[in-house]
Amino acid sequence: MSKLTQEEFRNYLKSVRELAEGPFEVMQKEVEVTNKFPQEFIDLAIENNLYRYALPEEYGGWGLSEREILQVQEEFSRGPGGMRMHLHYAADLNWRILDDYGCPELKAEYMDKFCDKTIFTCFALTEQTGGTGADLHSTAIKDADGNYVINGEKWLISHTDVAQFAYVIAVTDPEKKGDERLSAFFVPMDAPGFELVPMPHMMGCRGAGHAGFKMTDVKLDPKYRLGEEGQGMEVAMHSLAISRVHIADSNLGMCQRMLDISIARARDRVTFGKPIISRQAIKMKLANMAMTTHALRCMVMDFADDYDNDPHGEYIAEKASMCKLYSIDATRLVSDEMMEIFGGDGYFEDNPIGPCERLYRDARAMWLEEGAPTIQRITIAREMDRHNGHLVYNNWLAGGDL
Structure with missing residues (x-):
């Protein structure tokens, strides 16, 4: 666990959300055209410890648990997708591969340089x-x-x-x-x-x-x-297993943001004299979005608890691919429902009613990051075969973790 108190950590989460939905959103208008982050983005990320929070304490980081790391990532994943991609990588693959597999000489030379983006x-x-x-x-x-x-x-x-x-x-x-x-x-x-x-x-x-x-x-x-x-494929696959959950968590942050702006839009948009949130069809959409988002959060946090208990546990790869695979379906459903709730207005760029159009585009990258759906299914099936067909549930029946 981190040395932050619960209140300090909660306040940090709030500040990360405000950063993602405030300054980062403003900068994104330029990034959509230039395809390049302004230096201000890097400066704000450093100032707000977004390169530091996930690093172990021995390298100048905060030493957060995986559960806490994923909570932070969910908040910045509410913002622009490219910035999310950069920051989620910074919190995971960026340093973790060198820490897990680098020789002592390399780690001594470089590991403490990740916390302020001296190296990337x-x-x-x-x-x-x-x-x-x-x-x-x-x-x-x-x-x-x-x-x-x-x-x-x-x-x-x-x-x-x-x-x-x-x-x-x-x-x-x-x-x-x-x-x-x-x-x-x-x-x-x-x-x-x-x-x-x-x-x-x-x-x-x-x-x-x-x-x-x-x-x-x-x-x-x-x-x-x-x-x-x-050992190259082992290095890649172990590292990707963790990163796949970070992709699922990125989808979670986007799903929650899309749900939030959809609720706001449904309250504001009036047809036939009533806000559309009063219509049964819209209520059904919002309910499905909320249920799907909650289910994804449960899967991600279940993985986090497993990882914090044992980073090399027997079911890490299997659960990671399940999280990534389910998160694609979750994001597909939530983003499609969001677009319908926003209607034609949501299809336009740089829209004052909300970033519906950009969120919809950003979400599609998740189909491909850290392996397409077919790869996740192959991984899940391979891991089940490796466990002699024993599913996670059977492990629970035998007295293990669910």
């Missing part, structure tokens, strides 16, 4: 020709001096415009099959042979700095390897 990273698994699984083509082969030489390309990588290091998954032993071929690396992006490849603007979540990059004979000292050789 990007996570580079996806390739155009190799997807995000074991079928990757980037290589990291040792030369005669024992250094790794990396060649290959990565695609659809977030935060490349503000990152100094990339977590890269590459093939270290082409003779092996499957996951054993792969290893993970902490690659300086200013290394000779590292080149960014621009990408078009996204439909939503503007400002999150997406690009591809090429690596041509990028030479790397062995200390920059994360974990052991052949």
